[in-house]
Amino acid sequence: MxxxxxxxxxxxxxxxxxxxxxxxxxxxxxxxxxxxxxxxxxxxxxxxxxxxxxxxxxxxxxxxxxxxxxxxxxxxxxxxxxxxxxxxxxxxxxxxxxxxxxxxxxxxxxxxxxxxxxxxxxxxxxxxxxxxxxxxxxxxxxxxxxxxxxxxxxxxxxxxxxRRDLVADIDQMLDQIKKLKPYLQANDDLATTEDGKIDAFEYLQNPQQLAKYELLSNCIACGTCEGSCPVYAGGEAFIGPAALIAASRFINDSRDMQTAARMDAIDSADGIAACQSVRACSRECPRGIDVGEEIWQLIAQIKER
Known part of the structure; x- marks a missing residue:
């Protein structure tokens, strides 16, 4: 038919x-x-x-x-x-x-x-x-x-x-994201109230603090930014934009206490320095993240520290 x-x-x-x-x-x-x-x-x-x-x-x-x-x-x-x-x-x-x-x-x-x-x-x-x-x-x-x-x-x-037909092996990208510890690392001290109960308001944020990373938390690790990046897709040694977005999400979170360590982890020849600021990674993000701009902001933060 x-x-x-x-x-x-x-x-x-x-x-x-x-x-x-x-x-x-x-x-x-x-x-x-x-x-x-x-x-x-x-x-x-x-x-x-x-x-x-x-x-x-x-x-x-x-x-x-x-x-x-x-x-x-x-x-x-x-x-x-x-x-x-x-x-x-x-x-x-x-x-x-x-x-x-x-x-x-x-x-x-x-x-x-x-x-x-x-x-x-x-x-x-x-x-x-x-x-x-x-x-x-x-x-x-x-x-x-x-x-x-x-x-x-x-x-x-x-x-x-x-792997087969339209199935790509993205394990390398996921491993690189995991190496940057994509989870909240707050103080080990657990806040308590006067009567000894856990203080549920310990990590409250204002709207301005939330806005710094809220969109970044929408990343679904699909790999479209990696496939668009001429450095990563070209086979160069580069951690890739997806991993950098994962790092930026927690670097910009006011509750995370490992900002310096996270910046140290990406401040290397194969990390942020390998990005050539082509910004091709921004064009097709299905979650609306301006990946290139976020990476540029990371570069600026690392230079200023």
């Missing part, structure tokens, strides 16, 4: 697929004598080298509604066309961050990406006067029922090893 028969539109998903080759002998990771100078582990190219295996591009043409998400499309493929297609998702509402991939080369979440926003018309784009347009100034005519919306290209999240 095609789009013209049921009043829907058609779209083609062009998926970069990958099946790993079974590993033999010693686990991948390079020479056991290789030097690992980064305090955050082997965060360079060797840690994110793509496993060997079969790579190919496969196309799927579907009948869809323009408001359907790309995740909806993949679920349809998985359930009715090709059960071997591998991708990852959980909540389906942009909260868990597990379904981050590259759509048309841009890291984003499958569950929040609508077909109408990402489908690229096939062939040359020509306006009513016959002029060819390739830039953002071209505004295509809204799709009618039965129209072919075009092509959406999908690949695993850049900057990470690929």
């Amino acid at each position: 095609n789009g013209k028969e049921n009043g829907m539109n058609t779209v083609t998903l062009r998926v970069n697929r990958f099946t790993p080759r079974p590993e033999r002998g010693r686990e991948r990771g390079g020479s056991p004598f290789a030097r690992k100078s980064s305090p955050f582990g082997d965060s360079g190219a060797s840690a994110r080298r793509r496993p060997r295996g079969k790579q190919w591009v496969q196309e799927y043409t579907l009948s869809v509604r323009p408001e359907d998400t790309v995740l909806d499309c993949l679920l349809t493929i998985k359930r009715t066309i090709d059960p071997t297609l591998a991708f990852r998702y959980s909540c389906g509402h942009g909260i868990c961050g597990s379904d981050a991939v590259a759509i048309n080369g841009t890291p984003t979440l499958l569950c929040t990406a609508m077909v109408r926003d990402w489908a690229k018309p096939a062939g040359t784009q020509v306006d009513n006067e016959g002029f060819r347009h390739t830039g953002d100034d071209f505004q295509p005519v809204p799709a009618q029922d039965g129209d072919d919306l075009g092509v959406i290209e999908l690949a695993a999240l850049p900057g990470f090893p690929v």
